[in-house]
Each structure stands twice: as structure tokens, then as C-alpha cells.
Amino acid sequence: MPSASHRVTSSxxxxxxxIPLLTKTMGQCLDETTERFPDRDALVFCRDGxxxxxxxxxxxxxxxxxxxxxxxLKKGDRLGMWGPNTYEWVLMQFATAQAGxxxxxxxxxxxxxxxxxxIKKVGCKALVFPTQFKTQKYYDIxxxxxxxxxxxxxxxxxxxxxxxxxxxxxxxxxxxxxFHMDEVMEAGDSSHVKQLRAVQQTLSCNEPxxxxxxxxxxxxxxxxxxxxxxxxxxxxxxxxxxxxTEQDYRVGLPAPLYHCLASVGGSMVMALHGSSCxxxxxxxxxxxxxxxxxREKCSFLHGTPTMFxxxxxxxxxxxxxxxxxxxxIIAGSPVPPEIMKMIITKMHMPxxxxxxxxxxxx
Numbered sequence: 001m002p003s004a005s006h007r008v009t010s011s012x013x014x015x016x017x018x019i020p021l022l023t024k025t026m027g028q029c030l031d032e033t034t035e036r037f038p039d040r041d042a043l044v045f046c047r048d049g050x051x052x053x054x055x056x057x058x059x060x061x062x063x064x065x066x067x068x069x070x071x072x073l074k075k076g077d078r079l080g081m082w083g084p085n086t087y088e089w090v091l092m093q094f095a096t097a098q099a100g101x102x103x104x105x106x107x108x109x110x111x112x113x114x115x116x117x118x119i120k121k122v123g124c125k126a127l128v129f130p131t132q133f134k135t136q137k138y139y140d141i142x143x144x145x146x147x148x149x150x151x152x153x154x155x156x157x158x159x160x161x162x163x164x165x166x167x168x169x170x171x172x173x174x175x176x177x178x179f180h181m182d183e184v185m186e187a188g189d190s191s192h193v194k195q196l197r198a199v200q201q202t203l204s205c206n207e208p209x210x211x212x213x214x215x216x217x218x219x220x221x222x223x224x225x226x227x228x229x230x231x232x233x234x235x236x237x238x239x240x241x242x243x244x245t246e247q248d249y250r251v252g253l254p255a256p257l258y259h260c261l262a263s264v265g266g267s268m269v270m271a272l273h274g275s276s277c278x279x280x281x282x283x284x285x286x287x288x289x290x291x292x293x294x295r296e297k298c299s300f301l302h303g304t305p306t307m308f309x310x311x312x313x314x315x316x317x318x319x320x321x322x323x324x325x326x327x328x329i330i331a332g333s334p335v336p337p338e339i340m341k342m343i344i345t346k347m348h349m350p351x352x353x354x355x356x357x358x359x360x361x362x
Contacts, residue, residue, distance in 0.1 A: 022236055023205045025228040026097035029235075030271040034058040041250075041276040043090055043267075046292045048282075050087045054274070057094075064095035066188025066196050071126070071155055071167055071179065075100030075199050078164075078211070079126040080119060081258075082106035084133050084282035088171040088181055089257045090267045092128055097209050097228070100199050104211045104223075105258040108136065108283075112144035114221075119145075119162050122211050122223050126167035131175060133282060139175050142168070149177035205229040212260060231268050238265050239273035241353060242327055248299035249275045252328070254289040255302050265302055265329055265355075275300075286310035290320040297324040301349065304332035308343050317346075327351030 024032075038055040045051075052060070073079065079101050081092050096103040104122055106115065119127065129138040143149060146159040149168060157166045157177055167179065174180040179187075188196075205228040213221040251269070255262040270277045280292035284303075290311055293301055303311075308330060311317070325348045330340075335354055343349050 019237065019240065021229070022232050023229065024232055025200075025203050025205050026094060026209060026232060026268065026271060027200060027203070029232055029268075030054075030058060030061065030094055030098075033271055033274050037274045040274060042270055043087060043277050043279070044296060045085070045087050045279045046281065046296070047279075047288065048086065052087070057091075060091060060185070061094045061098060062193070062196070063185050063188060064091055065098040066192040067184035067186070068095060068099055068101060068126075069195050069199070070187035070189070070192045071184065073099070073101055073126055073167065075202070076102065077125045078102045078104050078122050079128065080104040080106045080124040082108060082110070082115070082127060082129040082138060083171070084108050084130075085253075085257050085262070085279045086130065086171065086282060088128065088130075090277070093210075093257075093263060093267060094271065098200065099196060100203050100207070100209075102208055102211060105213065105263065107213065107258050108133065108256070110141075112141050115141060116145040116161060117220065118213055118223070119165060123164040124162075125164055126169065127165060128169040128171065128181075130171045131173045139170070139178075152177040154179045154183075203228070205232065210263075212258070212263075231264055232272065234260075234264050235268035235272045238329070239269045239275065242269075242300055242329070243351065244269070244273045244275050244300075248326065249273070250278055250296055250298045250300070250324075251275050252278045252280060252289060252293045252296070252298040252301040254280050254284045254286075254292075254307055255304065256283070261302055261304075261329065261331055261355075265331075284310075286314050287316075290314060290317065290322070293322055293325060294320045299324055299326055301325055301328040301347070303328070303330060305330060305335050305339060306333070308347075309339060312339075312342055312346060322348050325349050327353065329353050329355045331355040 034054040039053050042054040042057045043052045131139050145161050148159050155167050170178045171181045208225045209228050210226045211223045253262050253266040257263050266277050278292050278296045281288040
């Protein structure tokens with residue numbers, strides 16, 4: 001028995017937590033926040049020129065959820081979201097949650113074999129993507145594993161290699177075998193709205209609602225299954241730790257939505273705390289991130305150390321007004337002390353928080 005002066009102690013700070021855990025679903029959080037801030041910006045996608053208030057977003061989420069049910073999806077089905085940061089990504093995140101459909105966050109850089117692995121691993125029934133982003137031709141990549149799509153009717157795909165996949169939705173151009181997102185938005189009628197309300201009455205905060213894949217650095221990516229309870233309470237504590245207020249609530253998000261830093265630390269915090277998500281570009285660009293912070297007067301900015309290093313290294317860094325910043329999250333890898341000092345002083349972020357950004361801990 002060690003003496004009192006040599007007893008083993010915990011290696012981390014502990015204390016009584018007086019913040020109760022929430023037992024709400026993602027949809028309930030969005031509904032309540034929309035009631036509080038109907039006319040506040042919920043989402044801004046700077047590059048695409050998309051801006052939605054909470055009331056506008058909530059209305060489109062419900063339409064999309066009813067549309068997914070009209071396509072034949074049901075509670076417990078998996079829908080993969082594969083693409084860069086776009087409005088449709090967050091729309092599907094909350095539409096699936098409202099309908100009890102499990103969103104599968106798919107890395108937008110995946111090629112054919114990686115895509116095939118995750119679709120088969122979790123049994124995706126539906127897949128949503130843009131036709132192309134930069135060099136990624138998503139439809140062509142999917143055809144490598146699912147050549148049947150070109151001769152299929154929308155919603156009627158029967159693939160040998162992807163037997164669970166039957167529905168493919170494109171967010172821009174309509175292609176053979178696919179639904180266009182506009183068709184999804186218009187598919188639901190009063191019967192599907194009624195069906196949606198009935199489904200919502202059955203939802204539990206303990207049910208799975210999102211599958212995020214790990215990076216796969218030590219083997220094949222592993223699907224981390226997250227519940228409403230997981231995501232809602234993580235987002236609640238993040239919002240409280242950041243100190244979102246009536247005055248400071250605009251959050252710059254250059255990080256990818258397929259990762260928890262943006263989808264939980266960003267859009268879910270938005271649905272719970274009424275923050276405004278400012279997405280600077282579809283994929284990270286340091287200059288675009290600085291422009292978004294300056295133009296949209298962000299109070300918070302989330303990113304990885306390499307993202308912050310890139311922003312600090314911009315030749316015209318001093319020309320951007322970052323005076324509205326006060327905090328944010330830095331996560332994903334260790335932060336060099338000298339970089340942290342520069343973020344605090346040069347970017348006006350004295351309240352920045354270092355976080356462990358693991359998808360399986362979301």
C-alpha cells in the first residue's frame with residue numbers, strides 16, 4: 001500500500017459535472033432552436049452563394065425528409081453522403097435524422113474500391129453525391145463498382161457488387177439511374193408528411209443516426225456508429241465550452257463535413273445552440289477561410305493545425321480583418337506551441353480550445 005504522499009493519481013483533471021446529459025433527438029434540437037431564432041442565419045456557403053435562416057432550413061429539411069420516405073427509404077436504412085462541403089450535405093444530415101435514416105459520412109476523396117468497401121460494410125441503400133468536384137468524377141467512380149446504374153431506372157438499381165444499393169441521388173446534374181435532388185424535394189406529399197410525423201414519434205435518442213469512418217491508418221476504416229445522444233451531448237458541451245452567446249455565434253468552418261469537427265462541432269452545435277455555420281469553400285482554402293471570417297464577422301473558427309498554418313502563411317494575411325474572432329477549436333493532430341501562440345496573438349483567438357478530434361468519440 002503506497003503512502004499518502006505517493007498514491008497514484010489520475011493523469012487528467014477531474015471534477016463534478018453539473019451539466020445534465022440531454023435526451024433529445026437531432027430533430028428535436030433543430031425544431032426548438034428554430035422556434036428561438038427563426039430569422040437568424042443557420043447556414044452560409046460562401047462559394048456557392050447559399051444562405052438559409054433557421055426557418056428556411058427547417059422547412060427544407062422536412063421537405064427532404066418526406067421526399068426520402070417517398071423514394072422508399074425507411075427508418076434504419078443507411079444513406080451515404082459522399083462529397084465536399086455543400087448545402088446538400090447538411091440538408092441530408094438533418095433530413096435523415098428527422099426520418100430515422102442513418103447517415104453514413106463518406107470521405108469525398110474515396111476512390112472506387114474504398115467507396116465499395118464502405119457501402120458494403122454498412123449496407124447503404126442510398127447514396128448522394130455531386131457529379132464532380134475538382135478531379136473527382138463521382139458518377140464515373142461509382143460506375144466502376146456499379147455499372148448497372150446506367151441502364152437502371154431511378155430507385156431501381158440492382159447491382160451484383162453492391163446488392164444493398166438501390167437509390168442514387170445527384171445534387172446537380174441528373175444522370176442515368178439517378179434522382180436529382182430537386183425531385184427528392186418535390187417527391188413527398190401529404191401522406192409522406194403524415195408518415196414522417198409518425199416516424200418521429202418512434203425515434204429514441206439512443207438509436208443510431210450516423211456512421212463515421214475512421215481514417216484507416218492501421219487497417220481498413222472502421223465504421224463508428226453514433227446515436228442522437230452521442231452527437232447531441234457532444235455538441236451541447238462543445239457549444240458551452242466555446243461560450244456561444246447572443247452576440248457571438250458565427251462559426252467559420254473550413255473543415256470537412258464528413259469529419260466530426262464540422263458535422264458535430266459545426267452543424268450540430270448550430271442546431272442546438274443557434275450558432276451560424278459559415279462554410280468558406282467546398283474544400284479547404286486558406287485564403288477563402290480568411291475572407292469568410294472577415295466578411296461574415298465570425299467569432300469562432302474551427303480547423304486543424306495545418307489549416308491554421310496555411311491561413312497564417314497567406315501572403316496577404318495582414319489585409320484581413322479578424323478582429324471579431326475570439327475562439328474556436330483546433331484538432332486533428334498535435335499543435336506546435338509556437339503555432340498556438342501565433343493563432344492567439346495574430347488571429348485574435350485567446351479562447352481557442354485544443355480538442356481530440358476522433359470520429360469514434362463523437
